[in-house]
Amino acid sequence: MPWNLDSDRPIFVQIVEHLQYDIVSGVYAPGQKLPSVRDLAAVASVNPNTMQRALSELERDGYMHSERTSGRFITEDTHMIDELKTRLATAQINEFLPRMERLGLTKEEILNLVEQSIKE
Amino acid sequence: MPWNLDSDRPIFVQIVEHLQYDIVSGVYAPGQKLPSVRDLAAVASVNPNTMQRALSELERDGYMHSERTSGRFITEDTHMIDELKTRLATAQINEFLPRMERLGLTKEEILNLVEQSIKE
DNA sequence: ATTATTGTATTAACCGCTTGGTACAATAAT
DNA sequence: ATTATTGTACCAAGCGGTTAATACAATAAT
Numbered sequence: 001m002p003w004n005l006d007s008d009r010p011i012f013v014q015i016v017e018h019l020q021y022d023i024v025s026g027v028y029a030p031g032q033k034l035p036s037v038r039d040l041a042a043v044a045s046v047n048p049n050t051m052q053r054a055l056s057e058l059e060r061d062g063y064m065h066s067e068r069t070s071g072r073f074i075t076e077d078t079h080m081i082d083e084l085k086t087r088l089a090t091a092q093i094n095e096f097l098p099r100m101e102r103l104g105l106t107k108e109e110i111l112n113l114v115e116q117s118i119k120e
Numbered sequence: 121m122p123w124n125l126d127s128d129r130p131i132f133v134q135i136v137e138h139l140q141y142d143i144v145s146g147v148y149a150p151g152q153k154l155p156s157v158r159d160l161a162a163v164a165s166v167n168p169n170t171m172q173r174a175l176s177e178l179e180r181d182g183y184m185h186s187e188r189t190s191g192r193f194i195t196e197d198t199h200m201i202d203e204l205k206t207r208l209a210t211a212q213i214n215e216f217l218p219r220m221e222r223l224g225l226t227k228e229e230i231l232n233l234v235e236q237s238i239k240e
Numbered sequence: 241a242t243t244a245t246t247g248t249a250t251t252a253a254c255c256g257c258t259t260g261g262t263a264c265a266a267t268a269a270t
Numbered sequence: 271a272t273t274a275t276t277g278t279a280c281c282a283a284g285c286g287g288t289t290a291a292t293a294c295a296a297t298a299a300t
Binding site for chain 4: 130131132166167168169170173188189190
């Protein structure tokens with residue numbers, strides 16, 4: 001899964017989101033050890049400082065914790081991960097629907113578009 | 121309709137999008153005169169330079185044109201506006217669906233969520 | 241004719257993000 | 271014991287976006 005970082009938004013924010021999706025979708029399992037800051041930075045083609053900043057945010061929010069010198073680990077609180085999943089999904093819906101309506105599409109048109117696009 | 125500008129992305133980009141939505145949804149009709157740069161900037165609580173930059177982009181793409189001292193006008197090319205609408209809607213879909221799937225939701229779950237959320 | 245308004249251009253300053261470079265303490269690996 | 275790896279911290283430089291302040295020419299409004 002590429003990182004798909006663009007220059008429109010702060011990179012560290014995009015990394016936070018990317019890793020949140022990785023946690024929710026199970027790319028990193030609960031309790032699993034993460035690659036080192038330097039390795040993650042290399043994979044993402046980003047400066048280690050930038051990766052560090054993203055990881056600090058995720059740590060501050062409790063999605064991971066660092067063990068000084070042995071590495072960094074995903075939380076084992078599966079309930080918290082489930083909540084994150086719900087929160088991210090809801091956020092997507094709440095961005096998507098109002099924008100589609102603001103474009104002048106009716107609820108039916110939106111539903112049809114989604115239904116159509118989801119098949120292929 | 122508030123402008124809802126956040127600090128995550130360049131303001132001028134968000135203004136471009138906001139005005140595109142206004143054009144597509146008919147807030148500004150084809151051929152209609154826009155408020156002055158300074159007025160728009162005041163309404164959006166933004167520096168005139170920033171508003172000017174957004175308007176220049178929209179002008180470069182042909183969605184409006186300025187008449188030196190009499191003001192700035194929305195294009196009368198309704199076909200172009202329709203295309204913009206389609207393009208924006210498609211872009212929303214193409215962002216929304218992959219993200220929902222990446223969260224681990226099945227196509228059915230996504231459809232149900234949309235269907236559910238659209239009713240209320 | 242005079243005044244106000246229009247779009248436009250320019251410059252300096254500030255701020256946040258990013259990078260590159262360096263460094264350190266703690267501990268795992270050898 | 272020595273070495274490598276870990277997270278972490280710091281600083282300087284560069285860059286893009288934003289603001290503020292001015293200015294100008296063209297023309298609409300008076």
